[in-house]
Amino acid sequence: DTGVSQDPRHKITKRGQNVTFRCDPISEHNRLYWYRQTLGQGPEFLTYFQNEAQLEKSRLLSNRFSAERPKGSFSTLEIQRTEQGDSAMYLCASSPPTPQETQYFGPGTRLLVL
């Protein structure tokens, strides 16, 4: 399967714990996005990488959230000191460097904070 993959698919954690999610984009895609989606809502933009550079970060992303993309390949999203309000589906998307760039999504990581 050459699509976007995310790991883990599900995560249950207790409030206050740290969690880390991983995204492996489609190999030739240099752009990578993280979104968050709650039930009944469309996804909300969190952050964007072009290669290894993090070029934009939403103000929705508090300082408890950090994302990295070392070497411009896979990316990680870490949430420190999780809160119940962090419970959501975290989606990763990647896109190629073409004028008709479109974003392809992974299956998401569903986080539940107890």
Add this chain to the structure above:
Amino acid sequence: QKEVEQDPGPLSVPEGAIVSLNCTYSNSAFQYFMWYRQYSRKGPELLMYTYSSGNKEDGRFTAQVDKSSKYISLFIRDSQPSDSATYLCAMSAENAGNNRKLIWGLGTSLAVNP
């Protein structure tokens, strides 16, 4: 006012019906328009992509963009029970750093009844 408005439904139609899904938007800078399909607990799947105004057809699906009215549509012909899903519109503009972060509608829940 949200940048992208989409009626969340739910929309229920009999098998074989023509389905019309719509979004309106307020940001005249949007140039890229997409429709995604999302099954329960899965990531969004790209269905249709349109740049600027016009129509695009792919099998049973037709996407229309009317930039003068800031209105986009997705038509599904000969709808099937397997089309039952949430349909999300998404759009983007060219931003600094080529960040084409997607701005999403809420999604319309569609049920096609056999």
